[in-house]
């Protein structure tokens with residue numbers, strides 16, 4: 037991965053863009069895929085080149101990193117107030133949509149247990165409760181502990197709104 041400092045000619049926003057390579061950046065630029073996180077304008081130019089730095093590992097335990105060779109993410113820049121995503125290629129969008137759809141289908145048969153995930157997962161693992169698919173919330177530390185205990189869990193690739201939080 038390579039990181040470029042980008043600059044919006046419209047409002048002067050500076051932000052970082054991550055690209056597979058210099059050519060990848062050129063491709064995205066020429067296809068008009070790059071947009072300013074602040075105003076959405078496409079008058080983007082390269083500011084100063086920064087050294088390539090590896091991204092920190094995925095923080096969700098057990099999640100395979102999605103398409104690591106094509107993960108264009110824009111981080112919140114010096115002047116940008118919020119973190120934004122770089123525009124995704126059509127292929128990436130399709131792949132993400134398909135994954136989200138799979139997750140939705142899987143969860144249809146799964147019971148939401150909210151913050152009791154670790155507790156429920158343990159009782160099922162140790163035979164105190166009937167095994168059934170569940171999903172809920174847990175901390176990274178707790179998830180790591182569950183995995184250490186040999187309990188098979190996986191982080192969901194997409195955030196899930198708790199049923200009681202859906203408007």
Ligand SMILES: [Zn+2]
Nearest residue numbers: 044047072075
């Ligand atoms: Zn802008």
